[in-house]
Amino acid sequence: MEQNIALIDKLEAESCLSREEWIALIEGRSPSGAEYLFQKARKWQQHFFGSRIYTRGLIEFTNYCKNDCYYCGIRRSNPQAQRYRLTKEEILECCQIGYGLGFRTFVLQGGEDGRFSQKELEDLVYAIKSRYADCAVTLSIGERSYESYLGLFRAGADRYLLRHETADSNHYRSLHPPELSLEKRKQCLYWLKEIGYQTGTGFMVGSPGQTAAHLAEDMMFIRKLEPQMVGIGPFVPHHGTPFAGEPGGTVELTLFLIGLLRLMLPNLLLPATTALGTIDPEGREKGILAGANVVMPNLSPTSVRKKYELYDNKICTGDEAAECWACLNRRMEKIGYELAVSRGDFESIPHPEEKPPG
Ligand code: SAM
Ligand code: FES
Numbered sequence: 001m002e003q004n005i006a007l008i009d010k011l012e013a014e015s016c017l018s019r020e021e022w023i024a025l026i027e028g029r030s031p032s033g034a035e036y037l038f039q040k041a042r043k044w045q046q047h048f049f050g051s052r053i054y055t056r057g058l059i060e061f062t063n064y065c066k067n068d069c070y071y072c073g074i075r076r077s078n079p080q081a082q083r084y085r086l087t088k089e090e091i092l093e094c095c096q097i098g099y100g101l102g103f104r105t106f107v108l109q110g111g112e113d114g115r116f117s118q119k120e121l122e123d124l125v126y127a128i129k130s131r132y133a134d135c136a137v138t139l140s141i142g143e144r145s146y147e148s149y150l151g152l153f154r155a156g157a158d159r160y161l162l163r164h165e166t167a168d169s170n171h172y173r174s175l176h177p178p179e180l181s182l183e184k185r186k187q188c189l190y191w192l193k194e195i196g197y198q199t200g201t202g203f204m205v206g207s208p209g210q211t212a213a214h215l216a217e218d219m220m221f222i223r224k225l226e227p228q229m230v231g232i233g234p235f236v237p238h239h240g241t242p243f244a245g246e247p248g249g250t251v252e253l254t255l256f257l258i259g260l261l262r263l264m265l266p267n268l269l270l271p272a273t274t275a276l277g278t279i280d281p282e283g284r285e286k287g288i289l290a291g292a293n294v295v296m297p298n299l300s301p302t303s304v305r306k307k308y309e310l311y312d313n314k315i316c317t318g319d320e321a322a323e324c325w326a327c328l329n330r331r332m333e334k335i336g337y338e339l340a341v342s343r344g345d346f347e348s349i350p351h352p353e354e355k356p357p358g
Helices: 002-014 019-027 031-049 088-101 118-131 146-154 169-175 182-195 212-225 251-264 274-279 283-289 321-334
Strands: 052-055 057-062 105-110 136-140 159-161 198-205 229-234 338-340
Touching: 002 019, 002 031, 002 251, 019 212, 019 251, 031 052, 031 251, 052 321, 057 088, 088 105, 088 118, 088 321, 105 118, 105 159, 118 136, 118 146, 146 182, 159 229, 169 182, 182 198, 182 212, 198 212, 198 251, 212 251, 229 251, 229 274, 251 274, 251 283, 274 283, 283 321, 321 338
Parallel strands: 052 338, 057 105, 105 136, 136 159, 159 198, 198 229
Antiparallel strands: none
16 A cells, blocks of 8 residues: 555655556556546546546448457447448538537547548548637547648648557457557658647547456556547447456546546546446546546537447437536536636647646
């Protein structure tokens, strides 16, 4: 216990730990150590963001994917997935509804769907940015070439989410088919940063075969990359994938890692994810109280929500966008926070010299 507290203090003071220290901290965690961590994490969260929770409207615009990730419900070899693509008009309609509700960031997420050409994607980004000049556009459409990322950035995209999934190459190979590699994934992340995107990475907690040593690699990779956003959520099995019978990740470990990420990179944009809300009815509230500061309600049309089934029992698949906003706002207010009507950009603030008050 004392060792855990000492490591938490060290992480806060120095923003990094050695591999051995990360492993000891993760393996030696306890409920009281976690509470100590969350208090510190909330202090930093309040220092940078107050009680304001940033919102991102998630538009899941295609569930076609050329990839075959073993964990993912929309992988190409799941014949049960009912495939769909939204048209440009349908996507713009989602943005219109979202804008009216208070969203100032739209996240376009999808499988790697070759049917959308580079030009169509650039036109789409440009159309959203011209209609909603005060909004940010985030893309989450997987691995692409440097030129493609650059073209989308020039068309107006502000941010890009691409989870590295695991920073251990053997573990990466056990989660993905041979044509996908950790090296390529990392290369894409460095390109995105170089081009100037606010860049997000992340990983699933409790993915099959994951150990504390793998998580230590994840934390060290994130420290080195210094992304502006990190999305982590529990692995949740999907019945139509090779990992159908594997155990899912836990709320407890996910929250602990959220707290650690907040201490390591205190001004990070850190979502309380839908996957966390799926395995615990109060998962998103717990995520905020562990240090997260972003929520990503679903803005996709209700007619397709169920079809973007990455994992079983995904929440919010039946609600209208307005209901999602209102429901999350109530949930946040209950724990002393509020949803912000703001782009919620990453603001670079000197660290670690600047200490939170108190
Ligand atoms: N195709 C894009 C990409 O590869 O980044 C974006 C879509 S992909 C479905 C978004 C994220 O969903 C992945 O990075 C992965 O971490 C997460 N995901 C997929 N299957 C999951 C599962 N069974 N449980 C939890 N998260 C999952
Ligand atoms: Fe492509 Fe999951 S396998 S989005």
